[in-house]
Amino acid sequence: MTVCEAPGKVYLFGEHAVVYGEPAVPAAVERRATVTAEPREDDHVRVEAEDLSLDGFTVEYAGGTSDRPDVDVPTPLVEAAMGYVDAAVEQARDAADAPDAGFDITVESDIPLGAGLGSSAAVVVAGIDAATRALGEPLDRRELADRAYRAEYEVQDGQASRADTFCSTMGGAVRVEGDDCEPIDAPNLPFVVGFDGGAGDTGELVAGVRELRAEHEFAADTVESIGDLVRAGEGLLADANPERDPEPALLAELGELMDFNHGLLAALGVSARSLDAMVWAARDAGAHGAKLTGAGGGGCIVALDESDATETALSFTQGCEEAFRAELATEGVRVVEP
Numbered sequence: 041m042t043v044c045e046a047p048g049k050v051y052l053f054g055e056h057a058v059v060y061g062e063p064a065v066p067a068a069v070e071r072r073a074t075v076t077a078e079p080r081e082d083d084h085v086r087v088e089a090e091d092l093s094l095d096g097f098t099v100e101y102a103g104g105t106s107d108r109p110d111v112d113v114p115t116p117l118v119e120a121a122m123g124y125v126d127a128a129v130e131q132a133r134d135a136a137d138a139p140d141a142g143f144d145i146t147v148e149s150d151i152p153l154g155a156g157l158g159s160s161a162a163v164v165v166a167g168i169d170a171a172t173r174a175l176g177e178p179l180d181r182r183e184l185a186d187r188a189y190r191a192e193y194e195v196q197d198g199q200a201s202r203a204d205t206f207c208s209t210m211g212g213a214v215r216v217e218g219d220d221c222e223p224i225d226a227p228n229l230p231f232v233v234g235f236d237g238g239a240g241d242t243g244e245l246v247a248g249v250r251e252l253r254a255e256h257e258f259a260a261d262t263v264e265s266i267g268d269l270v271r272a273g274e275g276l277l278a279d280a281n282p283e284r285d286p287e288p289a290l291l292a293e294l295g296e297l298m299d300f301n302h303g304l305l306a307a308l309g310v311s312a313r314s315l316d317a318m319v320w321a322a323r324d325a326g327a328h329g330a331k332l333t334g335a336g337g338g339g340c341i342v343a344l345d346e347s348d349a350t351e352t353a354l355s356f357t358q359g360c361e362e363a364f365r366a367e368l369a370t371e372g373v374r375v376v377e378p
């Protein structure tokens with residue numbers, strides 16, 4: 041039995057635009073998915089997902105092979121819930137040249153699903169790492185990140201960038217532009233997260249932006265403007281001393297870019313009333329900046345505030361179900377039990 045865990049992430053800048061080749065800067069945070077992989081004698085995949093909630097109810101089931109004969113939940117829901125785990129297992133089988141390898145998989149996670157904190161990427165990264173190690177074929181991090189990206193790309197029908205999975209694999213802050221993925225040195229930024237208790241479907245939200253971008257040149261220009269904003273932000277990070285707490289002036293400039301990024305994402309149709317309410321509550325409380333994080337449509341915002349004011353304000357904001365400080369996860373995917 042092998043146990044691996046991988047972190048979720050927040051986007052400082054660049055979600056959605058990164059799907060179209062613009063740069064993005066996500067940062068891993070200490071909310072993790074833990075996957076246990078135990079090889080089986082047969083070719084079945086049995087999955088127990090303890091922390092799985094879909095559309096307001098919890099799905100708990102044990103899955104057989106991909107047609108899952110022994111679950112009592114309608115197949116489309118099961119496929120929606122377990123698509124990422126299935127894709128991770130397929131990548132592990134391919135990497136180990138073991139097409140009929142069976143596994144008992146357990147997934148536990150403290151990353152809210154569909155909330156913009158990269159739960160899918162963390163599950164896929166930890167799942168591939170645990171399954172390949174269980175087969176005696178551990179992957180180096182670059183191949184692991186690449187295979188995890190291919191898994192998300194498949195599940196999301198081609199609507200995925202490398203950003204989430206590279207960030208969850210490597211930890212820390214990273215810069216992704218197309219196939220160019222690199223860790224970057226960044227100061228430990230004071231992230232505060234607000235969670236509305238809801239969720240958005242990444243594949244659907246990305247598809248919506250793709251359609252808008254194809255239909256209107258101004259939407260394509262908006263995506264390019266996010267890229268310009270990200271390049272400005274990474275320039276600020278490059279000039280900062282990663283060993284020291286960020287200067288107030290840096291936080292103010294980063295926060296201004298975050299505010300602008302949120303506005304552009306809202307123009308692309310991926311914000312929501314609850315996200316806007318939390319963003320404005322954070323700003324009114326004195327946050328340097330605030331924006332939705334991830335695919336949007338519901339879920340989480342991320343703000344910069346070294347004080348407790350934003351976390352307190354969010355906790356009293358109607359529509360905010362949870363507010364918490366998100367510590368930078370400097371370590372990416374790691375082995376809990378070899």
Ligand SMILES: Nc1ncnc2c1ncn2[C@@H]1O[C@H](COP(=O)(O)OP(=O)(O)OP(=O)(O)O)[C@@H](O)[C@H]1O
Pocket residue numbers: 073089090091092120121122123124125147148149152153154155156157158159160161163204240241242243333334335336
């Ligand atoms: N604990 C878990 N157990 C099993 N599957 C999970 C778990 N957490 C997430 N998933 C899978 O990931 C899906 C959510 O992924 P999705 O990309 O839509 O949102 P996200 O990754 O949380 O947010 P974002 O992609 O915007 O950062 C769930 O529907 C489920 O298929």
Ligand SMILES: C[C@@](O)(CCO)CC(=O)[O-]
Pocket residue numbers: 054055056057058059156158199200201202203204242246333334335
């Ligand atoms: C919306 C998106 O940019 C981030 C989702 O967390 C999709 C992706 O990059 O795969």
Ligand SMILES: [Mg+2]
Pocket residue numbers: 158159160161204242
């Ligand atoms: Mg995701």
